[in-house]
């Protein structure tokens with residue numbers, strides 16, 4: 001529990017903060033709220049349109065009354081709510097997590113995606129800048145787009161050279177596909193809001209930190225279609241594959257599952273965010289990659305590992321044919337495109353905050369799939385065994 005003698009990385013006492021957390025009810029927000037309440041004295045003004053994932057923190061009867069005293073939920077849609085500026089003014093720090101951030105939306109709802117990731121973030125940046133409030137803004141690793149290496153001939157030896165694929169905050173270009181590949185609507189909107197925040201820092205002195213998460217995964221990520229989200233909804237890959245495993249269906253590999261990702265355990269990643277919150281002098285003015293370069297797999301390898309881990313934690317035998325290939329057009333529709341490979345360079349975050357990820361892919365999948373099995377397996381069994389309606 002929080003003690004009055006907590007110090008930052010330079011040995012200075014950490015002052016209790018009031019934090020305006022926008023998008024606090026989502027996957028990352030729920031873990032950040034949990035950690036800040038458990039380990040720090042900070043107060044949270046939690047803004048979101050939903051609060052299901054933080055309900056356990058808001059109700060004193062389920063948690064400690066002292067924890068619930070330090071979090072206040074405000075059901076606010078930041079698109080149109082005049083309370084936003086007041087809440088930012090009341091806080092020492094604003095953390096903006098709100099976004100449409102599932103790839104299935106980028107090419108099918110590009111307008112909503114651009115509005116959510118650029119236009120809706122504008123007032124947040126403006127209020128922080130005008131009121132001299134610090135901002136931690138969540139961007140994405142997708143701003144890098146494709147690697148330089150992906151444009152080299154398939155057999156070029158340069159493809160093996162890290163210079164052609166490792167993603168560096170202060171050196172790598174942002175490479176997106178053509179406009180008709182609407183997949184890039186999200187990355188492009190995130191890039192423009194990064195540039196705007198950076199410019200507010202340069203011209204108006206805004207104190208900011210930009211976070212580029214590289215595939216953070218863990219419990220409470222997205223939803224299981226037909227259980228706690230729409231039946232036809234397409235969440236991110238962890239939830240898609242969890243859903244397939246829970247329903248004993250083959251896992252769908254988009255375009256053969258050849259794209260590569262590095263996955264990081266949410267609990268490791270949240271430690272980096274806490275360091276940013278509590279070390280403003282080291283974090284202000286920086287853009288940070290937050291990922292685990294040691295956990296790289298192709299999506300096909302991820303599917304195979306998840307199948308093995310799920311079989312272990314559920315004691316169910318895997319399917320004889322555990323995966324099937326599906327085209328991206330069939331799975332996501334027209335305008336889909338993909339990032340080929342995402343390895344974060346860790347130099348800047350290491351130097352500024354001394355942070356390193358810890359958890360291996362196997363271990364993080366084991367704890368996450370144990371959670372998925374415990375949380376959803378009964379509900380999925382019930383849903384799949386329901387007799388057809390007779391009315």
Ligand SMILES: NC(=O)c1ccc[n+]([C@@H]2O[C@H](COP(=O)([O-])OP(=O)(O)OC[C@H]3O[C@@H](n4cnc5c(N)ncnc54)[C@H](O)[C@@H]3O)[C@@H](O)[C@H]2O)c1
Nearest residue numbers: 023025026027028077078097098099101138140213215216
């Ligand atoms: N999880 C990852 O690996 C990952 C990777 C890259 C970037 N990010 C970024 O991190 C942030 C948080 O991601 P997440 O994984 O927690 O997603 P999430 O969808 O679980 O959380 C986003 C939250 O924002 C809320 N929100 C959206 N629009 C809002 C609005 N207009 N008003 C109020 N609330 C609104 C949603 O209700 C949701 O609870 C996003 O900006 C996302 O782009 C996440």
Ligand SMILES: O=c1ccn([C@@H]2O[C@H](COP(=O)(O)OP(=O)(O)O[C@H]3OC[C@@H](O)[C@H](O)[C@H]3O)[C@@H](O)[C@H]2O)c(=O)[nH]1
Nearest residue numbers: 101103140142215235236237240252253254259299338
């Ligand atoms: O069922 C599925 C789902 C997804 N996939 C593939 O798995 C890979 C990862 O897909 P995810 O849904 O997790 O999303 P991506 O990694 O492409 O993008 C994510 O990256 C960072 C964030 O900004 C967002 O959370 C999201 O854009 C993609 O190659 C996708 O095509 C499958 O093969 N099968």
